[in-house]
Amino acid sequence: MKNKMTIEAKKTTFLQELKNALGIKALACKKTGIGRTMLYQYLNNDPDFAQQVVDIEESFKDYVEGRFFQEYVLTGDRAAMMFYLKAKAKDRGYR
Secondary structure, three states, rough: OOOOOOOHHHHHHHHHHHHHHHOOOHHHHHHHHHOHHHHHHHHHHHHHHHHHHHHHHHHHHHHHHHHHHHHHHHHHHHHHHHHHHHHHOOOOOOO
């Protein structure tokens, strides 16, 4: 028996699973039963959905960046501080 979920229901379920999967699309696809090809069709044809996906991914990047900064940079880990400067302070000559 085929899954009779509407496209909008699949998108809504995917967004929730994407949050549960910490922003990892492959895991969310697997949990939702949406193939990656279909996901990219949704992303290409629905700018609002695509923006919601980007927002979820960005929120996890922000979280990890904040934890990294707290756990390593603020505690004085030299390698972490250099990594941070190379990533965030290129305009100041760090490469």
